[in-house]
Amino acid sequence: MKKQTIYLLFTLFIGVIVVAAVLGYYLLKNDKNDKHTLATELNIANWEDYFAEGVIEDFEAEYGISVNLDTYNDEEVILSLVQSDLGKYDFIVVSGLFVDKMKKLKLLAEIDLENIPNYSNIGAGFQNPSYDPNNQSSIPYLWGTTGLLVNNDYTKENEIGWQDLWDKEYVNHVRLLNDQREAMGASLKSLGHSINSEDKKQITEAANKLKEFNAKESFVDLDQGNDDVLTDKAWIAQTYSGDALELIDENPDRNLDYIIPEEGTVIWVDNMVIPRDAKNKYTAEIFINYLLRPEVSAKNASELWYANTNQAAEEYMDQEVLNDPKVYPPKKIIEKSEKFTPIGESQTIYNEVWEELFVQ
Amino acid sequence: MKEKTRLSLKIKLGLAITLVGIIPIIISATVSIGLARKTILDTKNESLQSIAEAKKSIIESLLYSNYVNTKLIAGKSTFESPDSSKDEIKEELVKINTIYPEYDDLSVVNLDGHVIASINYDYEGKWLEKDWFLEAKEGKTTISGVQTILDPFHTVIIFATPIIDENDKTRAILITQLPIDRVWASIEENVDRNSRFTILADENKRIIYHPSSEELFNTLPQGVNQYSQNKGGFFQTVQNGESLLVGYETFDDEFFSEMNWKIFVFEKESVVLKAISSLELSIIAASIGALIIAAVFGFRLGFQFLKPIKELKTAARNIGKGKLSFRANVKTHDEFSELAKIFNEMAEKIENLSKNLEKKVKQKTKELEEKNRVLKKSNAVMVGRELKMIKLKEEIDSLKQESKGKRE
Numbered sequence: 188m189k190k191q192t193i194y195l196l197f198t199l200f201i202g203v204i205v206v207a208a209v210l211g212y213y214l215l216k217n218d219k220n221d222k223h224t225l226a227t228e229l230n231i232a233n234w235e236d237y238f239a240e241g242v243i244e245d246f247e248a249e250y251g252i253s254v255n256l257d258t259y260n261d262e263e264v265i266l267s268l269v270q271s272d273l274g275k276y277d278f279i280v281v282s283g284l285f286v287d288k289m290k291k292l293k294l295l296a297e298i299d300l301e302n303i304p305n306y307s308n309i310g311a312g313f314q315n316p317s318y319d320p321n322n323q324s325s326i327p328y329l330w331g332t333t334g335l336l337v338n339n340d341y342t343k344e345n346e347i348g349w350q351d352l353w354d355k356e357y358v359n360h361v362r363l364l365n366d367q368r369e370a371m372g373a374s375l376k377s378l379g380h381s382i383n384s385e386d387k388k389q390i391t392e393a394a395n396k397l398k399e400f401n402a403k404e405s406f407v408d409l410d411q412g413n414d415d416v417l418t419d420k421a422w423i424a425q426t427y428s429g430d431a432l433e434l435i436d437e438n439p440d441r442n443l444d445y446i447i448p449e450e451g452t453v454i455w456v457d458n459m460v461i462p463r464d465a466k467n468k469y470t471a472e473i474f475i476n477y478l479l480r481p482e483v484s485a486k487n488a489s490e491l492w493y494a495n496t497n498q499a500a501e502e503y504m505d506q507e508v509l510n511d512p513k514v515y516p517p518k519k520i521i522e523k524s525e526k527f528t529p530i531g532e533s534q535t536i537y538n539e540v541w542e543e544l545f546v547q
Numbered sequence: 548m549k550e551k552t553r554l555s556l557k558i559k560l561g562l563a564i565t566l567v568g569i570i571p572i573i574i575s576a577t578v579s580i581g582l583a584r585k586t587i588l589d590t591k592n593e594s595l596q597s598i599a600e601a602k603k604s605i606i607e608s609l610l611y612s613n614y615v616n617t618k619l620i621a622g623k624s625t626f627e628s629p630d631s632s633k634d635e636i637k638e639e640l641v642k643i644n645t646i647y648p649e650y651d652d653l654s655v656v657n658l659d660g661h662v663i664a665s666i667n668y669d670y671e672g673k674w675l676e677k678d679w680f681l682e683a684k685e686g687k688t689t690i691s692g693v694q695t696i697l698d699p700f701h702t703v704i705i706f707a708t709p710i711i712d713e714n715d716k717t718r719a720i721l722i723t724q725l726p727i728d729r730v731w732a733s734i735e736e737n738v739d740r741n742s743r744f745t746i747l748a749d750e751n752k753r754i755i756y757h758p759s760s761e762e763l764f765n766t767l768p769q770g771v772n773q774y775s776q777n778k779g780g781f782f783q784t785v786q787n788g789e790s791l792l793v794g795y796e797t798f799d800d801e802f803f804s805e806m807n808w809k810i811f812v813f814e815k816e817s818v819v820l821k822a823i824s825s826l827e828l829s830i831i832a833a834s835i836g837a838l839i840i841a842a843v844f845g846f847r848l849g850f851q852f853l854k855p856i857k858e859l860k861t862a863a864r865n866i867g868k869g870k871l872s873f874r875a876n877v878k879t880h881d882e883f884s885e886l887a888k889i890f891n892e893m894a895e896k897i898e899n900l901s902k903n904l905e906k907k908v909k910q911k912t913k914e915l916e917e918k919n920r921v922l923k924k925s926n927a928v929m930v931g932r933e934l935k936m937i938k939l940k941e942e943i944d945s946l947k948q949e950s951k952g953k954r955e
Binding site for chain 2: 189263292529546
């Protein structure tokens with residue numbers, strides 16, 4: 188009897204320990220788990236005019252979530268904002284180059300693709316990009332090209348290249364983007380070099396060419412450049428495909444055109460990312476999934492005149508946009524074009540030559 | 548059944564005594580070890596916090612002296628003069644860098660956010676997007692938080708100060724860039740990295756310095772963050788299965804008002820406890836020794852109790868079987884021998900009683916036999932008379948019959 192009691196007590200003791208351990212483990216585990224409940228509001232930021240009309244409102248109506256949208260026209264702005272307040276935004280859109288930067292700065296959250304089943308709608312060519320293998324922290328949004336918005340009342344040829352920016356006839360009527368990589372890219376391309384050149388000689392050469400411009404006047408932001416063309420202050424402006432095409436669409440009476448330079452150009456892909464300390468990560472993922480719906484994605488791309496990374500959306504896209512070679516450039520142009528990649532330590536050379544353009 | 552009972556008592560007594568011996572020994576051993584640990588951990592914790600405080604002061608002094616240097620440098624005439632050319636400014640910057648080699652870059656930036664001259668041009672961001680730059684434009688000398696240069700990857704702290712011309716207007720901004728490794732070198736100590744290390748975290752709880760570069764920019768682990776909400780203090784946490792003691796302090800000097808950094812000094816608990824490990828071992832050894840002694844004596848005592856009881860059992864059994872002369876032999880000179888004595892007295896009485904009883908029974912039996920004989924005799928006489936009476940009656944009856952017959 189005595190022995191039995193001891194045995195019983197011992198077993199009970201062990202049993203209690205085991206139960207406590209298991210309970211403890213699950214309690215701790217749950218602390219780390221994401222709470223899969225939708226928030227009541229979502230704080231997002233995107234480039235200016237980078238959502239088609241109604242896209243956000245429809246999301247708000249369907250999910251009963253209030254969406255707060257901030258806009259920017261310079262990626263450095265959003266980078267600084269995110270760095271100083273990691274939880275400020277739940278969702279932002281940045282180019283591949285910036286995805287790379289933000290990953291290095293550990294500013295991005297790992298996206299749970301299980302919450303984004305529509306990810307499979309993304310075209311295979313856009314999945315698993317070099318700047319973000321396996322789309323750990325970014326989901327492709329729209330893609331486009333950098334090119335030239337021209338006013339054919341003043342410009343001569345039909346085939347225009349970067350080289351023509353330096354045409355004596357267009358002096359003072361040319362606008363380039365006030366973006367180090369874009370402007371240098373244009374110059375490098377005009378010389379037949381890569382936009383990602385790390386060669387000091389090539390970089391200096393390209394910068395010297397840019398010296399022919401009055402930086403303060405000619406290097407402007409995206410909206411300013413397009414505006415100047417509209418108001419005839421400028422005749423050629425370096426710009427992004429969708430912005431130019433939308434402008435042309437809205438001004439059918441003007442003799443405007445978007446040209447992809449014959450030397451080839453920059454192809455960029457914009458991506459949806461979630462800052463690391465976002466307060467409503469799960470809701471942001473649901474929002475991304477919504478944006479990847481074929482009809483929604485098609486609406487976005489079509490209205491904004493940007494090319495879609497979403498293959499499933501193609502059947503819903505506006506045919507005019509889908510068939511426009513300025514939105515979806517032909518193979519021969521794509522072959523001559525490049526994406527921006529980080530340039531390593533030669534970044535300091537770029538910095539130096541670029542700054543020299545502004546300080547005489 | 549017999550066997551079981553014997554074992555049970557032995558164990559009961561042995562266990563009881565061992566328990567009474569064990570509990571105090573265990574309690575005192577646990578308490579001693581507990582106290583020793585607590586003392587050493589408390590001492591260590593407080594010292595870790597003091598170390599954190601000391602390092603914080605060193606960093607603050609370093610930052611302050613760089614702040615002052617930057618202001619000083621901005622006062623150079625070459626910078627202030629509107630006639631200086633770009634090259635002259637650059638030359639001056641290079642000269643200054645030889646006097647102050649701790650800076651990994653020096654730049655002069657104009658009010659439009661463009662670099663007039665710089666030694667390395669390694670800052671990539673847009674100056675006008677930074678609050679500390681804008682504040683410098685307004686006349687303040689500012690310290691940025693931690694800035695990252697991606698290529699080559701390193702982190703810096705930037706000091707920005709206005710360059711004022713003779714008309715008291717801000718002409719440009721002087722930027723000095725201090726690598727955070729310099730900050731680190733100032734508080735490094737020659738303590739074994741394996742046992743103690745320090746980390747810095749910014750106001751966003753992101754690690755801005757860590758001996759392991761992989762941890763840079765990660766968020767402070769929850770186990771560290773949740774216990775460091777005050778201005779300073781110490782706590783214990785488990786990271787990667789290792790128990791760590793942590794002392795921390797917050798940078799809350801008004802001067803660095805924007806930079807709400809926290810500095811943490813970690814030390815492995817196992818290393819700290821090593822100091823008292825030999826003490827702990829001795830306590831445990833002594834306790835085990837004491838336990839063994841308690842157990843041995845406990846069981847021996849058990850035996851001691853057992854013998855007289857066994858003896859009494861045997862005696863009782865034998866007497867029960869009828870061996871009334873059997874006596875218990877207990878010479879322990881204690882209550883048991885007393886009990887045995889009383890038992891024996893009782894046995895004696897029983898024996899005597901028994902003997903007396905036998906005698907009396909014998910006597911009675913004799914008397915009874917005599918009486919029985921007498922009774923038999925008188926009984927025989929009575930029976931004879933009875934028989935005679937019956938015979939007489941029969942004769943009378945037959946005579947009666949005869950007389951009756953004759954009358955007729």
